[in-house]
Amino acid sequence: MAVTIKDIAREAGVSIATVSKVINHIPSISQGTAIKVRDVMERLNYAPNSHAAGLARKNTRNIAFLANLRQGEAFENPHMFEILCGAQNTLSAKGYSLSLVDVSGDKEQGASAQKVILQKEADGVIIHGAAISKPVASLLIKRAFPHIVIGHSGFDTRLCWIDSNHILAGQLATEHLLERGYKQVAFLAGQEGEDISRMRLQGFCRALREYGLDWENAPIGYTGGDYAGSVAAAAQLIKERKPEAVVCASNLIAAGVYKAAGELEVKIPKELAVITFDRYPYSNALLPVPSLVHINVYDMGCEAAKLLLRMMKNPALQVQSFLTLPEVIPNETT
Amino acid sequence: MAVTIKDIAREAGVSIATVSKVINHIPSISQGTAIKVRDVMERLNYAPNSHAAGLARKNTRNIAFLANLRQGEAFENPHMFEILCGAQNTLSAKGYSLSLVDVSGDKEQGASAQKVILQKEADGVIIHGAAISKPVASLLIKRAFPHIVIGHSGFDTRLCWIDSNHILAGQLATEHLLERGYKQVAFLAGQEGEDISRMRLQGFCRALREYGLDWENAPIGYTGGDYAGSVAAAAQLIKERKPEAVVCASNLIAAGVYKAAGELEVKIPKELAVITFDRYPYSNALLPVPSLVHINVYDMGCEAAKLLLRMMKNPALQVQSFLTLPEVIPNETT
DNA sequence: TTGTATTAGGATAGCGTTTTCTTTAAAAGA
């Protein structure tokens, strides 16, 4: 049998109420008793039972992270884990635990998500944007359940979300090139219509416009999303438009540019400057090391957790959303 | 106020004991009442409070995943997330939840880990091999606390662990090349002394020996661990030993081989066959797609969870360990 | 002295389940 609050109380010669107060740092306990009780707790290796506490307190001090974790999907979003880690660290520092729940089994109903919310398994949820569904969204709003969506899904304007500023990131990447004097700057996007690419492209155009360049006829290519497509699109772009510099919408695309440039004997960065986004997963398998606009997704996880905690504390704060700032990291290719 | 078992009981016109029995699928409940109760539960959107249940039941139906999640460390082991996902899926299918706890803040004491165990926050733990410390190891053993270590840490022989068979993987990779008639087969390892590289190399030697080849003078290179080092080591190996095929201890190393081969105008796979390990993170940024020995780490997470659950059910099963089997996936480079 | 704050600590009623033990009712046997 594990040691309980009663054992501590008996051993320390106080009531369980007093022990509880010591545990929870409630004033109206004298220094002396506090120390005495803490001593006994330490000696008996006591740790309060979180279920009993949760039951009595009516909250869980637990946050659920909802995402699609099915095999294969995990690495399609290599940032998810970093976000998760950031959230975990922030939460545990505040005394919260983080549990991971997979919603990829949910049909439109969002059964797992609903369970977490209804069953009060968590005081709040962090949901990956791709994992949210309409019924879950409405449940969150209807119950005013503390939540934060990672990556603005645009599902419902009343949802709270956090995202990195992809438009600004695109703009910064482009400005970085323009500042260095590159004139003919190209953009290589992933699949047409894909959200992040589109936003980065938007930033690209904005930067060109601000520099008074002809953004409407700027060289823009679409790769289709995979590596082979990136190589092909890059080759075509280089041959047809002869850019001095290229903004790659992802570092898989950058890898494609490297490959194509190698085949066409275009030297990076002498004949072609390259800038890309995100450090992971490919950028450190490229030489020369590409310059990039880094989005600190770990921090994003931290911010998400902080925001969630803040909203939980003060439910008056209604819709809270947040855009994290990207940062330019110049390396060897610009 | 959330709906509780009492509400269900009242609404269904039965006692709370009956409702509880329905929830827990305990026999001695007639079909009729079961359906009636289930109906009410559905209608009122009832979900049992997990804390109350945990308190009464004296277990948590929760498993903790302990690992180093501090910023930066997360991506040094890109497989961790996949393992986590595998474990999560298996566990949730069995009615368990998974919570994530970071132990990187722990000094030698292993405070966070101890807390999880003592506080009974989890019925069992999955620990990443790199995250275990001596006091935690002894605590697990002393309390006979259900656990499984991912990646054999060799910390204490009484620990239960799961790992993939790296030696066999190295052997399979090499045999794959030898079967295809390549004679002069090289091995490119990461840092000297690094565990996984070493085991894969061991398998490499074993395969050569079995084929009656001179494994003692086989061409072996060490990259030092980073990309630039891989490129350099690969170039040296190619120039000095002129291998027909090379086993790369990781796919970062494979990326280096591609780069070096490109610079030396050695065609892959015509003049140099390549095989590597693991699909992630780099292999799909390489063209031609490298053949590889795949270690399904997602499955490893699943197996870890299954093993843990089995041990929890039957504590008689003492030390249980497990090696997962790697699998050869031939692609375009062999 | 008496009365009133103030402070430290205790008693105890929940919190929402599970589970054991009883009770009840219906079915079976005599």
Add this chain to the structure above:
DNA sequence: TCTTTTAAAGAAAACGCTATCCTAATACAA
């Protein structure tokens, strides 16, 4: 018909904690 057996459902005691309300005891003011 009256017992005995069996199946189904209920009563109530935990589970370990929190939090509210109380009670002493001490300090202070009048």
